[in-house]
Structure formats: C-alpha cells, structure tokens
Amino acid sequence: MAMEQCVRLENVGRRFGNTEVLKEITMSVQRSEIFGLLGPSGAGKTTLVKMIAGIDTATSGQVYVLDQKMPKLGMFSKIGYMAQSDALYMELTAQENLQFFASLYGLRGSKMRQRIEAVMDIVGLSSFLKKQVSTYSGGMKRRLSLAIALLHEPEILILDEPTVGIDPVLRQSIWKEFEQLSQSGTAILVTTHVMDEADKCHRLGMIRGGKLIATGTPEALKQETGSETIEQAFLHFGGVQA
Numbered sequence: 095m096a097m098e099q100c101v102r103l104e105n106v107g108r109r110f111g112n113t114e115v116l117k118e119i120t121m122s123v124q125r126s127e128i129f130g131l132l133g134p135s136g137a138g139k140t141t142l143v144k145m146i147a148g149i150d151t152a153t154s155g156q157v158y159v160l161d162q163k164m165p166k167l168g169m170f171s172k173i174g175y176m177a178q179s180d181a182l183y184m185e186l187t188a189q190e191n192l193q194f195f196a197s198l199y200g201l202r203g204s205k206m207r208q209r210i211e212a213v214m215d216i217v218g219l220s221s222f223l224k225k226q227v228s229t230y231s232g233g234m235k236r237r238l239s240l241a242i243a244l245l246h247e248p249e250i251l252i253l254d255e256p257t258v259g260i261d262p263v264l265r266q267s268i269w270k271e272f273e274q275l276s277q278s279g280t281a282i283l284v285t286t287h288v289m290d291e292a293d294k295c296h297r298l299g300m301i302r303g304g305k306l307i308a309t310g311t312p313e314a315l316k317q318e319t320g321s322e323t324i325e326q327a328f329l330h331f332g333g334v335q336a
C-alpha cells in the first residue's frame with residue numbers, strides 16, 4: 095500500500111546571511127507517523143520545523159505540506175504548531191487563551207467548549223482552566239501551548255520540544271496521546287534531544303550541523319550501527335565512536 099505523505103522536503107536549505115544553517119534536507123513524514131527530529135542544540139531543528147509550519151521560508155529547495163507548496167496561508171488550519179517558546183497571553187486565563195485561539199480556527203459554541211474541555215483533559219490542566227496564565231509554572235505553560243496546538247484537530251502536528259519542563263509521569267501520558275493521535279491519522283513531527291523520547295518515535299531523522307545524517311526507525315538505526323542505544327547510534331552517524 096502506498097504511504098500517504100503529509101510532509102515532503104526536497105533539497106531544502108536555509109541560510110541567514112552567509113551562514114548556511116540547513117543543507118539539502120530531503121525527507122518526508124507520512125500520515126499516522128510520529129517522526130522525531132533528533133539533534134543537539136543549534137543543529138537546525140527549529141529552523142526546519144518553522145519552514146514546515148509555514149512561518150519561515152526555505153532559501154533553496156521545496157517544502158510541501160499535504161501536497162501544497164509552503165508557505166501557504168490557508169494551510170494554518172491543517173497544522174498544529176507548538177513553538178519552542180510559549181506564545182501565551184499571560185494576563186488572561188487559560189480558558190480565555192484557548193477561546194482566543196479557538197476563534198482563530200473558526201471554532202464556536204458547543205464545539206469550542208467541547209474541544210477546550212478535551213484538550214485540557216489531555217494535558218492534565220482541567221482544574222486550572224480559570225487560572226490566570228501568569229500564575230502557571232513553566233511546565234504548565236508548555237502543557238497549555240500543547241493544548242492550543244491540539245484545539246482544531248489538525249492533520250499535522252508540529253511540536254518543537256513539547257515536553258521540556260514536564261515531569262516524567264505526565265510526559266508518558268502525553269506520549270500515549272501522541273500515539274493515539276497518530277493512530278487516528280495525524281502526522282506528528284516532533285523535535286527532541288531526549289533519547290528515551292526518540293525511542294518512542296516511529297521513525298527518526300538525525301540532524302547535525304544542518305545536515306540530515308541518518309533516517310530510519312529507531313531499531314534500524316541501532317542495528318545499522320551495532321548500537322544498543324539511540325545515543326550511541328547518533329554518535330556513530332555523527333562520526334564519533336561511542
């Protein structure tokens with residue numbers, strides 16, 4: 095059966111002035127797939143996901159989302175994007191934040207209420223709905239940002255380090271939710287440098303110095319390099335012997 099590609103990158107590059115931050119990235123993310131972008135700080139993960147989300151533009155190559163060339167304005171309703179830094183209105187309550195973003199996505203009335211309830215339940219914040227966001231901890235803000243990205247049931251979910259500052263128990267339940275979303279057809283692209291999260295992805299892209307140095311399932315990447323862990327496999331592909 096042919097796989098349905100939700101995201102497709104062809105020789106994508108990005109430079110800032112004379113600095114080439116991403117080089118000839120070719121990869122794809124399929125429907126129902128959790129694809130992890132793994133790499134050290136500064137590797138280019140955020141730059142790459144921003145181009146897929148349509149908030150930055152490649153300087154070379156092509157980015158397609160659902161067969162549409164990005165950036166494209168109308169695509170924002172199909173994409174849920176959780177940035178690395180939280181874009182929340184601190185002086186408003188969580189509920190007001192959610193209502194604001196829900197209205198941008200055209201959600202109204204009972205559908206809006208139902209989605210707000212559902213996403214706050216997923217991130218374990220239901221009892222904090224009416225609290226002002228300025229009183230939230232860092233981890234709670236991350237969870238609220240994730241709730242916002244899930245509001246409009248996007249076909250593609252792009253999550254830039256979604257579980258930073260989130261405790262292990264909740265992190266596990268959030269990953270279960272990612273698994274469920276993927277089973278219901280959502281394509282999920284997640285950046286991480288947490289190795290145990292990398293193991294939960296269906297497929298990984300290892301990125302280092304702006305280059306995609308390897309792609310494959312966690313198992314295949316380990317096998318190919320004779321490694322016991324993803325970390326060792328990463329070091330191997332990066333030219334460092336563990």
Ligand SMILES: Nc1ncnc2c1ncn2[C@@H]1O[C@H](COP(=O)(O)OP(=O)(O)OP(=O)(O)O)[C@@H](O)[C@H]1O
Pocket residue numbers: 110115133134135136137138139140141142178
């Ligand atoms: N607007 C910009 N202007 C100039 N350089 C930039 C800009 N945005 C990113 N860069 C550079 O691009 C490189 C990749 O940054 P990026 O944020 O994509 O890395 P990352 O892999 O997401 O890192 P982290 O895990 O720390 O978030 C870095 O060297 C960064 O300094």
